[in-house]
Amino acid sequence: MDRLVHRICVAKGHQQLVLFDSAATWAPNTLTFIEGDWAYCPAGERVAHEWLETQPRPYADLRDEVEERIRSTA
Numbered sequence: 001m002d003r004l005v006h007r008i009c010v011a012k013g014h015q016q017l018v019l020f021d022s023a024a025t026w027a028p029n030t031l032t033f034i035e036g037d038w039a040y041c042p043a044g045e046r047v048a049h050e051w052l053e054t055q056p057r058p059y060a061d062l063r064d065e066v067e068e069r070i071r072s073t074a
């Protein structure tokens with residue numbers, strides 16, 4: 001299932017990868033449904049997003065792209 005993502009979160013505090021703890025009962029949700037379209041936040045935060053409209057592309061592509069960018073600036 002390839003969901004097209006139309007918005008990406010550019011909030012300064014959210015430009016980090018989700019630290020996934022497999023033992024946790026709750027996992028951060030990096031995709032949010034906004035006004036009928038999917039939006040992606042790398043950190044999976046719930047509030048204080050800063051959405052930027054982007055060229056719609058599949059979630060997997062966008063996620064790889066953002067993770068690559070975050071790693072290269074870390």
Ligand SMILES: [Zn+2]
Binds near residue numbers: 042044045049050
């Ligand atoms: Zn965010």
